[in-house]
Structures are given as structure tokens and as C-alpha cells.
Amino acid sequence: MQGSGMKQFISVTDVANINALVKQALVYKANPLADRQLGENKRIGLLFLNPSLRTRLSTQIAARNLGMEAVVFNIDKEGWALEFEEGAIMSGNTVEHVKDAGPVLGLYFDILCIRTFPSLKNREDDYSEMFINQFIKYAGVPVVSLESATLHPLQSLTDLVTIQETINNNAKLQTPNAKPKIVLTWAPHIKPLPQCVANSFAQWINAWGEAEFVITHPHEYELAEQFTKGATITHDQDAALQGADFVYVKNWSTYTDYGKMYENDPEWMLTEEKLKATRNAKVMHCLPVRRNVELSDEVLDSTHSLVTQQAGNRVWAAQAVLSDILKTKK
């Protein structure tokens, strides 16, 4: 029983073989307790600096399926205010440096998982991923991202598991040499949101390389090229949707003029009418979703929607990642 060598899970670049990880997630879906002794006498810490429903619960369930003890800590509400800057003079509101807290957490846990959102104020700071990188530097145990300032890899692995599962169950999507068409479309929202889910989805679909991948968004909502490179990008949503097999719906704020929301054009909301241009596409969203703002009730409540299945698959994706890290550590 060997892992792939995975020592952390922060980005798709930590994954040796994407298809093997997706396959392992589907193996766990079929047999959740297949490796129930793998994590015996091991503890996993889940630190949240931001709210969560799916990530928080699915990762705990995944850990328990592997026999691990999971401890959740809402560090933003229950912990000391942490300082992350090297050399900081801590005469302000922060009480404890990550340089001191990180090694302690590393003694308590075999795997440390962290959720940290971006500030959306300073692009350079957010894209430096200082918070999660400081935990990696000081904890001394494998770190798993539960969503960081720029990426959400557990979500993206789940998304790929859901796409692969749908392909496996649909003969029409298994045409030899015909890649499925996957469209990532911007959606309206009431406030500026991080770019993490969209960045990460683009990064994973590009790295997977087994799809025709199109990203569509209004002018000035370009994502970081480091993640989108390889995708076709268009501002014409109708053209993008033509012949799509999967449509991933997500809002994000601006990247260039960082963290802004210029417009909230309701025309970008995905509707049943727009889906008529697709190949009876399946619709995905990471949740939580603003109904009738990002996605219409008619789409979310239709057979097009994969969102509940997708959220359910969060357990198997997390389990595949944790088991790989545990097997690598052995």
C-alpha cells in the first residue's frame, strides 16, 4: 500500500496522476470503508478562518472513513488572533505568531487542513498565499488546503470526479476521440467573491487535458493567465454554450483591477432557455448558490443540475487525498 508521494495538497501541481486520484475517489464512493484502518491512531486538524458547510463536514466524514480522529477548530472565532508577517512587531491586535502556533499544531496533528480566504484588497498579498505558506513552513506536517486565497483544490478534484462519473454513466459522452466540452461561465452575484473556485477549476481542467475547455465572462473579468492558459476565452456566453456537455457556473470578482464588481448584469444568469444551445448539458456549481441571481430555480431544480451529487462527492475527493498522504507518510 503506497501513496503517490503526495506531501501536501495545495494545488493540482501536488498531484502526480490526476486520473488515478479521481479513480481512487470513485473507489471510495463505491466502498467508503475500504481503508478504514489506514488512519488509526492518527489525528487531523481542520482550521477554519472562514465559514464553511461542505468542506468542513465532508472532510471530517472522509477522515473518519479512514479511521482518523478529526478535530475542528474555528480559529477565527475561538483561537488567538494570528500574526503571519515575518519580523512583525506585535504591538497591534495579533496575539500569537504562526511561527509559534504552527509547530504546536504540528505536534498535535498528523495532517493539518486550513481554510483561509483572500482579503480582495491587495492582489499581490493574496496571490502570495502567505497564510497557507506560513502554515506549511512552520507546522512540519502535511498541509491540505480547504480553500486558500487563490485556489480551492478539494473542490476542483470533486468537480473532476463528478465529470468523470457522469461520463462513465453516459454512453453518449464516451465517443472515442471526442473530448467533452466543458464551459466555465461567470455568473452575477450581489458582492465581489474570490477567484479561487474559478482559478482552481481552470487549473485542474487544463492540467487534466481531456476536454475542450471554454471560459466565458464579461469584459474585464479576466482570470489570472497562470491558471487559464490553454482554455479558449470568450465574452460571448451564447457562443460558448453551443454544444457544451458541462456548464460550470461561478461568480468571481475582477483580477486586473483587483477585487471589484463592475456590473451585475442579470443577463449572465444561466437559464433553461440558454441551455437549449448545449448538448443537454449538465450544470455544476460549488455551492452555496444565490438562487435566481447566479442560477435560476428552473435550472437548479431540473435534471440538468449536478450540484447535490457534486457536493456529495466532496467526501470521496477528500478521502482520496487524505489516504494518499497517509500512504505516503507510512
Ligand code: CP
Ligand atoms: N463549496 C464549498 O467549499 O462549500 P463550503 O464553503 O460550504 O465549504
